[in-house]
Amino acid sequence: MSEDQSIKFIKIKDNRITSSEGLLFKTEDKLESIKFMSQAYKFFGINYSKFFKMDGLSKAGFIAAELLSEKIQLEKNTGLIFSNSSSSQDTDLRFQESMQNFASPSVFVYTLPNIVLGEISIRHSIQSENAFFITEKFDPELMLDYAEIQLKNLACENVLCGWLNLHNNEYDVFLWHVADLEDLQSQRGQLPKIYATTNE
Amino acid sequence: MSDLHTELKESIIEQLNLEDMEPSDIENEDALFGDGLGLDSIDALELIVLLEKDYGIKLTDPNQGKEIFASVNTMAGFIEKHRTK
Amino acid sequence: MQQVYLKSDSIISPLGFGTMANLRELRLQNSALKLQKPTSKYPAGYYAGMLDEEIIDRSFSLIGNCEDYTKLEKMLILAIKDVVDKEERVDSLSTGLVIATTKGNIDLLNSNKFAKERVELWKMAQVVADFFGFKNKPIVVSNACISGGLAIKTAADFIKYGKFDSAIVAAGDLVSDFVLSGFQSFQAMSAKACKPFDAERNGISLGEAAAAVFIDGQTSQEQNVEFIHAVTTNDANHISGPSRDGEGLYQAISRLEHFTGITSEEIDAISAHGTATIYNDEMEAIAFNRSNLNDIPMHSLKGYFGHALGASALIESIMLKHSLLNNELIISKNFESSGVSASLNITTEATQKKLNIALKTASGFGGCNIAMLFRKTKAHV
Numbered sequence: 214m215s216e217d218q219s220i221k222f223i224k225i226k227d228n229r230i231t232s233s234e235g236l237l238f239k240t241e242d243k244l245e246s247i248k249f250m251s252q253a254y255k256f257f258g259i260n261y262s263k264f265f266k267m268d269g270l271s272k273a274g275f276i277a278a279e280l281l282s283e284k285i286q287l288e289k290n291t292g293l294i295f296s297n298s299s300s301s302q303d304t305d306l307r308f309q310e311s312m313q314n315f316a317s318p319s320v321f322v323y324t325l326p327n328i329v330l331g332e333i334s335i336r337h338s339i340q341s342e343n344a345f346f347i348t349e350k351f352d353p354e355l356m357l358d359y360a361e362i363q364l365k366n367l368a369c370e371n372v373l374c375g376w377l378n379l380h381n382n383e384y385d386v387f388l389w390h391v392a393d394l395e396d397l398q399s400q401r402g403q404l405p406k407i408y409a410t411t412n413e
Numbered sequence: 414m415s416d417l418h419t420e421l422k423e424s425i426i427e428q429l430n431l432e433d434m435e436p437s438d439i440e441n442e443d444a445l446f447g448d449g450l451g452l453d454s455i456d457a458l459e460l461i462v463l464l465e466k467d468y469g470i471k472l473t474d475p476n477q478g479k480e481i482f483a484s485v486n487t488m489a490g491f492i493e494k495h496r497t498k
Numbered sequence: 499m500q501q502v503y504l505k506s507d508s509i510i511s512p513l514g515f516g517t518m519a520n521l522r523e524l525r526l527q528n529s530a531l532k533l534q535k536p537t538s539k540y541p542a543g544y545y546a547g548m549l550d551e552e553i554i555d556r557s558f559s560l561i562g563n564c565e566d567y568t569k570l571e572k573m574l575i576l577a578i579k580d581v582v583d584k585e586e587r588v589d590s591l592s593t594g595l596v597i598a599t600t601k602g603n604i605d606l607l608n609s610n611k612f613a614k615e616r617v618e619l620w621k622m623a624q625v626v627a628d629f630f631g632f633k634n635k636p637i638v639v640s641n642a643c644i645s646g647g648l649a650i651k652t653a654a655d656f657i658k659y660g661k662f663d664s665a666i667v668a669a670g671d672l673v674s675d676f677v678l679s680g681f682q683s684f685q686a687m688s689a690k691a692c693k694p695f696d697a698e699r700n701g702i703s704l705g706e707a708a709a710a711v712f713i714d715g716q717t718s719q720e721q722n723v724e725f726i727h728a729v730t731t732n733d734a735n736h737i738s739g740p741s742r743d744g745e746g747l748y749q750a751i752s753r754l755e756h757f758t759g760i761t762s763e764e765i766d767a768i769s770a771h772g773t774a775t776i777y778n779d780e781m782e783a784i785a786f787n788r789s790n791l792n793d794i795p796m797h798s799l800k801g802y803f804g805h806a807l808g809a810s811a812l813i814e815s816i817m818l819k820h821s822l823l824n825n826e827l828i829i830s831k832n833f834e835s836s837g838v839s840a841s842l843n844i845t846t847e848a849t850q851k852k853l854n855i856a857l858k859t860a861s862g863f864g865g866c867n868i869a870m871l872f873r874k875t876k877a878h879v
Contacts, residue, residue, distance in 0.1 A: 309607055317683060318683040325640070327641045340746065348635070454738065
């Protein structure tokens, strides 16, 4: 196992869910994001009825956090620092469609990218720092810089960072855990490589 | 059980994404909120949309919802009285 | 730890262009909230603070080509331009740009007037950065209704830890069909201009606006307002409803007091979120009471501007800064009698009072809360 495998992560892309330990789940066919997430939900035997009410972004973030939480402790003081490129655009389009007839409140509530932070907080009883940034591309340095300051300020004890993008039904999810400041420094420079690697 | 009751159960399950439920899982007098089906405030808003979309009933006072959405029975009763389609 | 200060600022709203123009209207008790013309969707009309694009273009045409920018971009650029013109220390290489918005150019979602990409928030921010030639990639904060406050915190944190020498924080959101339909589907729109904390409140009024402030690590000769610290929390209760006991907001305030060593007795004024929905205002009242802040003079500015979503916490922080500098409590507009279960000291008369430390709070969908502390520093003459 190479050194960078010590970073605890979950990656969801191209019909595959992978972790630091390898492939966890895949489907043969390319499925649209909601269907893929539902199959993963069933495969992992997760039991959380609110899952079915979530939009695509929240479903993806929920599953990734759920799988990570088997390896690491998500607790009250875990900071959540996330980012993506397309904000809540897929859900925005769905809401706009509903506006033509009857605007749907249950779709509207997901037309903000940070709702997934609420879903993860509710599921894991986390009450700590929240931040959602929008960047054109995966920018781990921005999330790590912000996470470092929150850890130094003792605003949180550890951090769950996440890149969580959904655009035209293409999902690109990469969640990872920062245990402490030392862990954070060791991650600098390594994340783009891990993110880019397609695990077999 | 009337057709309206079954129809309502089916649309509640579909509209509120209760994917792990069947119409037969919902009793006519089951509480929809709280300890019953466990619906929440957004579900209540979605039920208001359902009334308007499927039965042409416009609720203007959200507080009315509490009584109307108590159970499938109370919903069906209200719809029979006020439906315009 | 390095200190950071809120320097020049600007607000672009239906009440006026520039902070002073807006402050003057607040002192006159004027509101941006007007009954808008009925449409097929809103047969009775609706109250909102709307900014006519023609009026924006009158000012914008002096600095740029109106056709090249969206309405919101023009508002953001006007706000930032006002700040840049007053600040010699803005530097295209070392000054950061942090932009807060919830929906950005959402009005472009079904329009072909601009390239598709323009609806992306990072793209909108880049267009604004390019107008001024800023070399740092703009940071976009999109965290529901705490975005404007979180952008101040982000900029201040990055200055304190040396990522930037200084930063411009800007925020803006529009009143679009999109958000109007959404809040209406939530049955959250007030039939009249919103009435924060009032017994007759029954929902929000939306308002569109943009704002900007220069945040600097260097103090200057005149009196400054320092950003002390901010804390965000999630109340982990429900994605659209705050916990009834105000736990998330209470946690944010108490952690902020713990980290700064500032106690409730030392706080002289509070700018609350005060959206005028039944649940939000009640939750805030409970959280403020649990924090022993019930006697501190407090206002909500939503009765003047409406709810400007991602821009609201920035606009309200800027106004709070001027309250501190002017030793002036601003009236909480449209408040007559209390409609919350816990007692609060809502400001109903313009008052001159010595003010040193002020608290700004905001809460939003997704369960997020923010509490921020500001302090007036002494003039160095």
